[in-house]
Amino acid sequence: MKKSKEFDNVLNECLERLLVRGETIEQCLQRYPEQAAELKPLLETALVAKKASAIQPRAEFKARARYQFRSALQETASRRGRPFFGWLPRWATVVTIVLILLLAGGGTVAAASNSMPDSPLYPVKLATEQVQLMLTPSQMGKIRLCARLADRRVAEIIYMADKGDVHQVELITQRLDKRLAMLVVLALALEAEEESPMLLAPSAEEAEGDRGVSTWANNRAQLRMLLERYAVNHPAALRAILEKVPEAAKPALLRAIVVSEAGYREALEALD
């Protein structure tokens, strides 16, 4: 019993060396010459088992699953009653809510936030987005918001393409194009915003300045990651439904794929 436990430990030690630290079977066996004969076939089998790490989910499944998960994330957020303007400063939230309440009423806005283009509440959703953009003070915040809005447009395109509404797919694709174009312009302007505080930073406050720049760089890196993810996810989600939508909707959907690919490519280049 004790011997068997010892061997289990030796085997595990060899597996760690082989699979994690990259040692060869021969190197492992040299460490344990007495158990080498018993260890060798087991380590060879472990290497065969390791080949299963090449298993990958199918690309179409990944794109579909990713899109469905995204939708579930958004649904959960709205169901839990997350404040719709959660990322805005408090003053902006107050002003926005007052403005929107004047225009439509609280319940309407909440319902509109998840509405699709075939809903009567959809114009309220678009108007709310415009107000949000106006009230977002920083360039970085505006870019993030543009990216989120582009994400919504992609979800809407998929929804309307699935219904075979070619006209709506074309209209939303135009909105997506517009939003991505705005994102590119903002990303280009970000360079200027980045350079000015560095030039103005007084040398006596270098440490503080460094911290500011580092936070800024961190935000920028996060923004880049978000855009890189969308650059892959959006065209993939649109492509994933291409075969399932009615024939008439395919040209409009292909145009949406081109728009999303080109838009994110330009935005990422602008960030570079």
Add this chain to the structure above:
Amino acid sequence: MQSEESLVRRAQNRDQEAFAQLYEEHFDKIYRYIALRIGNEAEAEDMTQQVFLNALQSISSFRWKGVPFSAWLFRIAHNQAVDYLRRKKHTAVPLDESVASNDNTPQLVAEQKLDIERLLLATQKLTDAQREVISLRFTSELSIAQVAKIMGKSQGAVKALQHSAIVALRRALPVTENEEK
């Protein structure tokens, strides 16, 4: 790069981007674990989606106690797989086109697929616990301590199971030409 702990905390505070990042980081590993565990591609796809939806519903219950977030996700996947295997008599379906091709030549990809098919068939001859330890240790590359947490066993018991699983897999695998020499 943010730490996993800060990402999890943000996800718990309903930050959609943080949760999406956790999803991207762990999706392939969870799929691989389930695929090898149950050997059925369509079911593995459904179950992988379900794992993340369950995680989304219950992330507020996750407590950071030094255990990686991945261990919690694997635990959800483990429970689902156990439940599935209890309810259904499973059949293996070759995981066609589910191999990372990267820059490999078509011949290499074909060989890789063949290796994986042989491995999947062989793992079907193992007990469920043996299959699980093979999947967690060699394809998901988790440590003995993490596997022990997921399986609800002691580390010693997992080491013993690992030993018996490799022996059983050795017996179940067809003898290749190289090994005969």
